Amino acid sequence: MKILHIINSLEIGGAQRLLSDLIPIQIQQGLEVDVLVGDDKESKFSEIISNSECNILKINRKKYKSFSGIRTIRQLIRDYDIVHVHLFPSLYLVALASLGLKTKLIYTEHSTSNRRRDKAYLRPIEQFIYKQYDKIISISQQTQTALQKWLQSYDNRFVVINNGVDVRKFEYVKSPVKNKSLIMISRFVPAKDQATAIKALQYLDSDITLTLVGDGENLDHCKNLAQTIGVYDRINFLGSRSDVPELISSSYIGIQSSNWEGFGLTAVEIMAAGKPVIASDVDGLKQVVEGAGIIFQNGNANQLAEKIKLLINNKDLYNAVSSKCNNRASQFDIKHMAYEYNRIYNE
Numbered sequence: 001m002k003i004l005h006i007i008n009s010l011e012i013g014g015a016q017r018l019l020s021d022l023i024p025i026q027i028q029q030g031l032e033v034d035v036l037v038g039d040d041k042e043s044k045f046s047e048i049i050s051n052s053e054c055n056i057l058k059i060n061r062k063k064y065k066s067f068s069g070i071r072t073i074r075q076l077i078r079d080y081d082i083v084h085v086h087l088f089p090s091l092y093l094v095a096l097a098s099l100g101l102k103t104k105l106i107y108t109e110h111s112t113s114n115r116r117r118d119k120a121y122l123r124p125i126e127q128f129i130y131k132q133y134d135k136i137i138s139i140s141q142q143t144q145t146a147l148q149k150w151l152q153s154y155d156n157r158f159v160v161i162n163n164g165v166d167v168r169k170f171e172y173v174k175s176p177v178k179n180k181s182l183i184m185i186s187r188f189v190p191a192k193d194q195a196t197a198i199k200a201l202q203y204l205d206s207d208i209t210l211t212l213v214g215d216g217e218n219l220d221h222c223k224n225l226a227q228t229i230g231v232y233d234r235i236n237f238l239g240s241r242s243d244v245p246e247l248i249s250s251s252y253i254g255i256q257s258s259n260w261e262g263f264g265l266t267a268v269e270i271m272a273a274g275k276p277v278i279a280s281d282v283d284g285l286k287q288v289v290e291g292a293g294i295i296f297q298n299g300n301a302n303q304l305a306e307k308i309k310l311l312i313n314n315k316d317l318y319n320a321v322s323s324k325c326n327n328r329a330s331q332f333d334i335k336h337m338a339y340e341y342n343r344i345y346n347e
Helices: 014-028 044-051 067-077 090-097 120-131 141-151 194-203 219-228 244-249 265-272 285-289 301-313 315-332 334-346
Strands: 002-007 032-037 055-058 082-086 104-109 135-138 158-160 181-185 209-213 235-239 253-256 277-280 294-296
Touching: 002 014, 002 067, 002 090, 014 032, 014 044, 014 265, 014 334, 044 055, 067 090, 082 090, 090 104, 090 120, 104 141, 120 141, 135 141, 135 334, 141 158, 181 194, 181 244, 181 265, 194 209, 194 219, 194 301, 209 244, 219 235, 244 265, 253 265, 253 301, 265 277, 265 285, 265 315, 277 285, 277 301, 285 294, 285 315, 294 301, 301 315, 315 334
Parallel strands: 002 032, 002 082, 032 055, 082 104, 104 135, 135 158, 181 209, 181 253, 209 235, 253 277, 277 294
Antiparallel strands: none
């Protein structure tokens, strides 16, 4: 069976990281897998995927989002049994490119929210676009519920397959732990809320530090915020990194502060490393972490600081939460997800 994954880019992001973990397993399952990317930039994820004997097809970024790009996509997808699409605008481009073709289309919905859903006049357009897909996979129940409510559609094309993590990558990495060190790994985009984590440092002892891994459009804003409130010298802005398992292993507490999430892949990675996670109470993320890690009110820096103090000052609580987080992570092993995707392909 020939599968083509299509995604905007392979730069740092949850969907991109998911593909870099998933594709090697799919090839082990005997699938013939290629990836089409609407960007010609290299990244650690493109390196991982290439090393798995998967072909990466590239379209220049400007061309990808044009009529010329749609024509190129249309020509390419004819050669595959299934085209599996991730993220906007690939969602739209492939839907338009496939009109009149018999290629089976699958779309994975990666988030509970996006800016398009703030505009009611876009609903008919979205309904038309999503209607072109044979299966729509949501990465959590909350993601599917929000999507179906937006589309006002409840047919059997919709299915939930929880996201997965290659837990072994994080379980077996052991680095010297820096006490009182916090880490958050997320792109600096509107969905993520590094600002609240930065503000929380104001209410914590000066020997508590924060490492922020990732880049994106809000990076400069967050750096300016840290300067303004006087905590810049306690924050390590590392940008994109390829040694995430090692960075997590050397940290004491993981933070996942988000404005919205489809699932919370990074939270699972932190839990797989045996670290306690403190996460925002937003749908998608909350359901992954609650009952194992600790939840705080979205955007409440003072409350986040109080939760951090609890873990730092109470070793028994720290150990108990760490153990629960590690057990929870095992429920989201990527092998389970790969099996379910394969089942959908065959169906």
